[in-house]
Amino acid sequence: MASTETFYEVMRRQGISRRSFLKYCSLTAAALGLAPSYAGRIAEAMETKPRTPVLWLHGLECTCCTESFIRSAHPLAQDVVLSMISLDYDDTLMAAAGHQAEAILEEIRERYRGNYILAVEGNPPLAQDGMSCIIAGRPFLEQLQEVAADCKAVIAWGSCASWGCVQAARPNPTRATPVHEVIRDKPVIKVPGCPPIAEVMTGVITYMLTFDRLPPLDRQGRPLMFYGQRIHDKCYRRPHFDAGQFVESWDDEGARKGYCLYKMGCKGPTTYNACSTVRWNDGVSFPIQSGHGCIGCSERDFWDKDSFYDHVTDTHVFGIEANADRVGIAAAGSVGAAIGAHAVASALHRTKQRDRAQHEEREE
């Protein structure tokens, strides 16, 4: 099954015309924010480079990343990418099952040692010897570590693999752990989101396969072309933010006029993702465009950051739950009252002391 065909050959075999292939190359160059001349380079790379296999493992997850991926906006992109990576191993999409499937994993590891890409959806739970996620009779952690040992690079799909996501939310009973914390000797590219946008996923994987290198990453390992800026930096409601025009409640005039959702708890100012430019479902819309604030789904531990509908969120530290503004106003208020009381007491004390001093003087 594994072969040394080029990507182009695989695509042709899948019935994709040359015209469609070239169109795909231009689209990809555009999605990656590259100059049009790159379309030719992508085409050339795909015609000449031997196909790099991609193994797609699933740990503790909900499969929303796969669901997003196979709905890649452009049907062409979807076909091409699917045939390109051909998903030699993917629990959800492959035809093989049982021992046959495990055999594929083994074969790719042997044959493409150090040359395949490992895509991980979900994460390994470490508590109770990993029994919360068993694959082929063994804890997922073992499968992950074995396959990662011989790969070229790891792609951590979605917030689960990147940060832990919902299964790692406090108190994280299964100790679900993000991939970069268990795989330390390979580059881990984080593509967070719950799920990540389909075009972002196909864009990242195409970049890696065609250019045979990692995309430029930020400090935390996220591809810059999609995660270099916040939702807020590119949001089309931003002029209303700057003007001071906010939705104050869900059914008010501001909501109808499409004002900024900051006061409704929009996390756009603290969230790095491409939603406000790439958007969802073939570029149709994204949450803010539909009138709901961003919930920060691509940010670390976003489930634990309290209400989706408050801007100044509660703090959970040392087991204390507190809201900065509520505590701050209460503290300033009580300190103010204490100052008042202390001032009065000081004045009384001073007159008393003075009286006593005068009294003493007179007695002398």
Add this chain to the structure above:
Amino acid sequence: MLQDIPTVRQTAVYVYQAPVRVWHWVNALSILVLAVTGYLIGAPPPTLSGEASDHYLMGNIRFLHFAAAYVFAVGFLFRIYWALVGNTYSRQLFSLPFWRRRFWRELVHELRWYAFLEREPCKYIGHNPLAHLFMVAIITVGGLVMIVTGFALYAEQTGLGSWQDELFGWVIPWVGQSQDVRMWHHWGMWVIVVFVMLHVYTAIREDIMSRQSLISTMISGWRMFKDDRP
């Protein structure tokens, strides 16, 4: 004859050099602006009607915050420089003699004075130990925390690769994520607000009740003592 005229002799010491005094008031003003505009960034004023292009309210509030932030940060750097070249008292803000028994003894004495348990406060040429402790904790350490978290948030809009990002960009992943940094920056404001309330109150109270001048000292630089007892 002459002896009949009541005389009050006052000892005066030059404590706060001009740059420290100027810094104090500039710093106080910038913190005031930062706290008010910062609060409004967290809880913006009611919505304005009309076209978005008619207003720039949040833009202006944020501009004021960032302008005051630069004043605060540059002032902070300048104050460090002055601690190096200024007199002994200019160094108090950056050193706390917590290893000295005397510091703690006087601290307790100062606390007892505020609790009306002492008849008289001690005299200090520089800060009293309680003020000293709070100034180091809130202004020096707290100010540094506000600058580091503030510039990390600022780097989010100046963008990756900007000098703000190069210098402070590491803060966000280190703390957790952007929302956490905002949260601590926001808590910091309340800590500073409470300090300023106490500071201003005690400055006025001690100016009246203690044995030395305070407010005029921060204006003229001279500390006057009201009596000659030790």
